[in-house]
């Protein structure tokens with residue numbers, strides 16, 4: 001499990017650790033790790049030009065001491081001092097090793113730029129001259145190594161207000177920061193390298209986690225000798241309408257590929273014909289009225305993709321939500337719930353899978369605000385609605401009212417095409433039906449969906465149906481594909 005922490009959590013742990021060590025020890029550990037990554041990136045250090053962007057805090061101190069180490073190995077090291085004050089001991093050390101103070105024009109001829117403008121101590125958008133230096137560094141040809149956090153990215157949320165460094169590598173100290181795992185910040189970090197400064201034993205429970213391949217392999221249900229289609233888990237899918245038939249086909253496809261023992265599809269005539277012809281494996285009930293009475297027993301429901309938002313859909317949603325099994329609500333199901341919150345009054349678990357626009361409709365928050373601070377909005381919605389929230393987008397986040405938020409970044413931007421969300425609801429629904437909690441079904445579902453998207457795309461456009469087809473390959477990639 002990958003873990004990440006807020007700036008306050010890191011500060012708290014550093015405070016305890018620092019009290020046990022001689023002054024300056026942590027910064028030297030940080031600088032040593034940072035210099036090692038820079039040296040690796042440069043290949044040959046001797047004679048290379050390294051420009052340090054130095055802010056007024058300890059982030060700048062890290063950069064200066066790393067510059068000192070590189071200068072001692074023969075690099076030309078020039079520090080651009082951006083702040084009203086500078087880490088004096090770090091600057092003296094740099095000078096003593098042959099480094100110097102330069103102005104921003106040195107960025108043009110740099111072989112490597114170290115971004116030590118601000119780290120976890122930043123407050124709000126970058127001020128001048130920091131903002132201009134961040135933009136000049138981005139425009140320079142040299143790769144940027146960010147110290148701790150790319151300057152301009154909020155370490156605790158991933159929020160970016162105004163200018164921000166776009167790093168090739170981010171060398172983060174002691175523990176990963178939340179903002180490095182969540183967009184828009186995550187898209188600024190490049191590769192994240194962790195430097196161990198001894199913080200581990202002092203860290204609290206993480207703010208955010210991300211499942212690894214092994215975690216997902218451990219959570220995914222596998223059939224055993226005693227399994228049969230009912231025991232493996234039956235998923236009901238209430239989706240599609242005479243106007244939108246594709247959503248039903250895609251949700252059922254995702255579910256069938258993700259290991260449901262059986263999928264029961266329930267809907268009106270047109271999608272019934274489509275689902276039957278695409279998926280002979282599904283057990284299909286044509287609904288003449290909005291009722292699930294004749295559908296048969298299921299262990300979980302997917303409700304909403306392509307369902308429509310009229311009275312018929314509302315009645316069907318009310319029936320599904322009146323059942324005593326977990327329900328995943330997506331797409332039109334979310335619109336129905338936005339118009340009638342009372343539908344959520346139930347005791348069995350609910351997982352909602354909105355994109356930012358759908359969450360905005362549900363909570364009244366502004367879509368742009370949700371996209372800027374995905375974690376806070378997903379958490380707030382989970383608490384307000386009493387449900388598990390899977391917020392879709394370039395970083396998918398899964399939040400409950402308490403405990404760490406799980407983030408997933410296995411996806412690819414090729415997934416931003418119509419219908420891929422329907423496939424995700426089928427995958428996560430199948431995992432719910434197989435007995436996973438909403439939290440695990442959502443986070444494993446997002447992991448598999450993202451990976452299936454990558455496998456389907458291979459650098460070229462994909463269709464939603466391709467994503468469903470690639471789910472077994474994604475599961476094989478995760479579990480090692482043991483034949484049993």
Ligand SMILES: NC(=O)C1=CN([C@@H]2O[C@H](COP(=O)(O)OP(=O)(O)OC[C@H]3O[C@@H](n4cnc5c(N)ncnc54)[C@H](OP(=O)(O)O)[C@@H]3O)[C@@H](O)[C@H]2O)[C@@H](O)CC1
Pocket residue numbers: 014015018026027030055056057058059060062083084085117118119120121122123124125126127128130147148149173197
């Ligand atoms: N603690 C430890 O044990 C260890 C810490 N380590 C390192 O220290 C870093 C944290 O250092 P920190 O606390 O000094 O804060 P930091 O990120 O340098 O920024 C604060 C300065 O930025 C400025 N500033 C703020 N907002 C701004 C804005 N919007 N736009 C422009 N400027 C702004 C503000 O300046 P002022 O307003 O005072 O002029 C303030 O002085 C951490 O990320 C890691 O790299 C490692 O060495 C490992 C051990």
Ligand SMILES: Nc1ncnc2c1ncn2[C@@H]1O[C@H](COP(=O)(O)OP(=O)(O)O)[C@@H](O)[C@H]1O
Pocket residue numbers: 331355392393394395396411412413414415416417418419420421422423424449
């Ligand atoms: N830029 C992106 N990077 C990675 N994944 C993305 C990106 N944009 C969208 N996705 C994923 O694609 C899917 C789109 O779902 P959704 O918006 O519901 O589409 P639809 O309603 O057409 O099915 C989600 O799983 C989302 O996380």
Ligand SMILES: [K+]
Pocket residue numbers: 059115116117118119146147148149150151
């Ligand atoms: K930085």
